[in-house]
Amino acid sequence: MATVAEPMLAHKHEPEENYLTCSSGFLSWAMTLDHKRIGVMYLFAVTASMLLGGVFALLVRIELLTPDKTLMDHNTYNHMFTLHGAVMVFLFIIPSIPAALGNFILPVMLGAKDVAFPRLNLASFYLWVAGAIFFLMAIAMGSLDTGWTFYTPYSSSVISGSQAGGIVAAVFGAFILGFSSIFTGLNFIVTVHTLRPPGMTWFRMPLFLWALYATSVIQLLATPVLGITLLLLILERTLGIGVFDPALGGDPVLFQHFFWFYSHPAVYIMILPAMGIISELIATFSRRHIFGYRFIAYSSIAIALLGFLVWGHHMFTSGQSPLATVIFSALTFTVSIPSAIKVFNWLATMYKGSISLATPMLYAQSFIFLFTIGGLTGLFLGTLAVDIHLHDTYFVVAHFHYVMMGGTLIAFLGGMYYWWPKITGKMYNELWGAIGCLMVFVGFNLTFFPQFMLGSQGMPRRYYTYLPHFQGYHVISTIGALVLGTGIGVALATLLWSLWTGRKAPANPWGGVTLEWTCSSPPPLANFEKTPTVGDPYDMEQVKWDAKTESWIPRPVSERTGNSASH
Amino acid sequence: MSEHSSHSAASHEHGFAHPMPVPMLLAVFASLIFFTILTVVLNGAVPDFLELPVAMLIATIKALLVMLFFMHMVHDKLFNVFAFLSSVIFLGLFIISTLVDTGVNQPAIKEYRLTTPLVAPVQK
Amino acid sequence: MSTATADLAGGHAADGHGAHGHSADGHGADPHGHAHHPFHAHHFDSLEQQFDSGKLGTWLFLVTEILFFSGLFVAYVIYRTTHPEIFEWGHVHLNKYLGAINTAVLIFSSLTMAWAVRAAQLGQKKLLVTMLWITFACAGAFLVVKYFEYSHKFHLGLLPAGMFNPVMAEPVAGHDATGHGDAHAAGGHATGHAADSHDVIHGPPPPPGAGIFFSIYYAMTGLHAIHILGGMALIAWLAVRASKGHFGPTYFGPVDYVGLYWHLVDLIWIYLFPLLYLIH
């Protein structure tokens, strides 16, 4: 593999073959060990899941247009919001950036030929597929209406009859998806540790890699706890082990501890890779060395570790002991420090930079705006007295959508636009890219900002009906959701359209100086023909715009003014 | 293959294996069996409040023997050892933080049980 | 999980190379293994780098295993703290001697596994194969003992909480719990008792929620037993590869990785044994 000698083409700068063209046929994809192809398969799979989860979301929003029945009865509605949450969390957000974009980019950015365990990587993908199949089975078997959190005792003993099979299938699906996530994280950690080429020291790693590394640490430490939690839940349903079921003497709140020991850190599995992408986008499109490199790198690790200390903030109103409540509230505030460090460093990077507003940068700007709102409203919820009022209201819904969707989904789209030329070798249409981004931004705020109002006025989450005076906000929110859905459609269509009409992408269309921009677009099967030389990943002096080829090319050392790493 | 047990230049000439000497393996095995017998014998022979601490202490000594010698930690990279031991830290975090919160719900659970029939009645 | 371990351990074989005919020579021409070792995967620069990656991956996998078991340990600690009485009632029905025998069996299997790793590192093919099959046999013996323990408890109705239905002896006046229950309640001791005394439970009736003890017992030992089964599959796979002469001083990774996994299974049992069998 990949050792095809090309003496005839030695004069050419680009290899004739790339990872897309080197082999063909169904099996060449289904059995591939190439991290790039696996990444592309993930990209399709998670995007399809996002669309599925999005359809559920739109159905929920349309139902909430009126206080009474609009589309569906209350039982169907309960299924819809559960499926929306479960599909989005387990099938889309968690694997989105690490497994799809990360799989493609991490080895290339690192200067490696592949991840450390290519077969395990493929196995992770098929575990994802198996988990997704179980989710589909759950939908077919009567669906589930527990909410994505599967809280006991409702999930363990109340539900019976036709839905009983659905919940076991869904829980087992999530269990399998957990192992997919664990093995991806394990693979990434080992890759970063052992496959760095000479010169790629820890502090020459791009910040996206730091973010993926921190994410992998969480995946490794937290996800097994989800595994055992879901396994115990299945045993509770099938054998009645009584650990969570109060009818047998168990403690249902214990389930919440188990669940959130994973699921709060999982929030950082979702947001840390997004932050990593933003660091790359901000530096590249500001043409400035990233400000506070080490602070951003360390803050990723800090978030990963602090994230394990705060899970009890989901249980302030669950009958948790006052002592635990106070401790968890205090610790929750500490997480805001490393998050804010990142935001300040991004702003400082842009300051006096020469900013170009290409589509990925538009997404990065949206991210900073939306994530800041999401983060700050999180402080309200971490405050004990305020949370008593806001808990389980639309305020919470709005808060985590600003973080999860305004953060992760926006960064995912931004990253997809940024690396699309690298992945496919095609340039997309900038105008339509910008239109899509604008629609997503406007639609998002229309959808979720009114929900802050709803929540602060006491509208509970997950309710099928509501008091008539809430209807105005709900109507705005639903209209926003339709705009948002259309925006995502435009964004994805723009990318797909480029496959047919796009101009051929140069190796470096954006002027990025991380290693993935040194190999051709799309990269050859082995990524690099010869081991790349590694420099400062944010020294923008290393490249210059070449109008003739409409791409960025290496700047000869003699032309460089100085060491911009001193910023 | 020599029986060297340190990262010497010699170890690089011969690869990266660190075979454990057979006498050491046997000695570790003998100690593990000894501690197993000890913990069974001590069961019921120490005051009640010491029962669990003593049993856990012996188990931990055994675990250390297994890790250091059978699992070659003495020759392993520091990061591997650190990574493995970090799991114990997170296990401790999980146990302690959850323990802080127990007890609060017990009266409510007890009341619930008294008012709700058991799934499997106890045969007397 | 166990199949994934196999994947991890076996994931290095280079594609498109034959997997036999190789005999490990103790002093390869190239100390860094550049040359064409049949199991040298293309994306690693050297066999040592490949080994280090596999080793780190294995350690990280063990981390996930410990955290996978962590939930059961938490459940144990919580219920032992809040309901000590169910542990005091329940442990009487576990046979600590069978537990100790199983502990010894597992420790012995750890010894033979560690010895197998040594044999692989030294290229002692015959010894390696022998040690692996001994380890395999010990694992099987462990499961056989476990089978007898389980079936005895099923018989007595000592089942997880939802199905907990202990078969109690008719209370005899003046004959309540004398001394320690494990002398007559637990299986395996027929001395001096009527035959039917094994089919019923003597002593005080179970406290409310006693089934949770058995839930935790079955969950912990059951998950552990599943890991034993997975380990047996891995060890058998190693033994087959070993008899083909795959392992030697520059390529013994899979034996080492499975060894680590096997010692972890032992390690967990080292804690399970006193926690479940030696309560007083």
Ligand SMILES: [Cu+2]
């Ligand atoms: Cu949280």
